[in-house]
Amino acid sequence: MMNWLNELPILLLVLVRISCFFITVPVFMSRSIPATFKIGLSFFLAMIVTISTAGPHEIPAFSAEYVLLIMKEAIVGLGLGFIASILFYSIQLAGTLIDLQSGFAMGAMYDPQSGTNANLTGRLKNVLATLFLLSVDGHHLLIQGILESYQWIPVDAFVPALMDGRISTLILETFKNSLIIAFLLAAPVVFTLFIVDLVLGIIGKTSPQINLMVLGFSLKIGVYYLVLFMALPGFFLLLQRIFTEMFDSLSEMMRIMGASI
Secondary structure (H helix, E strand, O other): OHHHHHHHHHHHHHHHHHHHHHHHOOOOOOOOOOHHHHHHHHHHHHHHHHHHOOOOOOOOOOOHHHHHHHHHHHHHHHHHHHHHHHHHHHHHHHHHHHHHHHOHHHHOEEEOOOOEEEOHHHHHHHHHHHHHHHHOOHHHHHHHHHHHHHHHOOOOOOOHHHHOOHHHHHHHHHHHHHHHHHHHHHHHHHHHHHHHHHHHHHHHHHOOOOOHHHHHHHHHHHHHHHHHHHOHHHHHHHHHHHHHHHHHHHHHHHHHHHHOO
């Protein structure tokens, strides 16, 4: 019993990092997953990490230094989850760009998973991406990533890298890659609809008697669905790139943090 009481400060630190990770990481941050499940999973994983790292730790329990360690664990957990989610948000951004061009942006509705107004195409692509991530056991890799972070970033050590610019540089680089992927995902539909608008504009100038309001909207919807489904193979190829860069960014952030200790 005394051994567990001695390990309680470590358990709380581990629980803070894992819980904060699940707040921001893709799939697990969804509001459709019950909070009780996420809390239970966080506690179960924290128990495993605490048992596997059992040993002498020089942590003054519930002191000012301990409070700083809790803040450090929260920042590490949120940061690791955030760097993994940046590239996942490129899928939603691509859907927004497509809906703005197709006219479906007017049909945006409340998304209970994210708690925000989500566009139709973005929700469709997000669901497909989530199913693809689950099918390739990406959620297992995310859990493995947070567990391996304790090999790089011990709970009883501060992380000097949080104070310099290397992590900021990594986040900006990941944002850049996210924007590039978003434009690549949206390009087939957006450029095709742009050509349709250009053709309709020419028709409107040459044949003013044609009702382009009715014809144009119906035509754009048909072209939208046609190109969207024709581009699905390329979408899944880009998903592989998204997940590869997502796990690479997660590993790179752990290496940067661990190398500074």
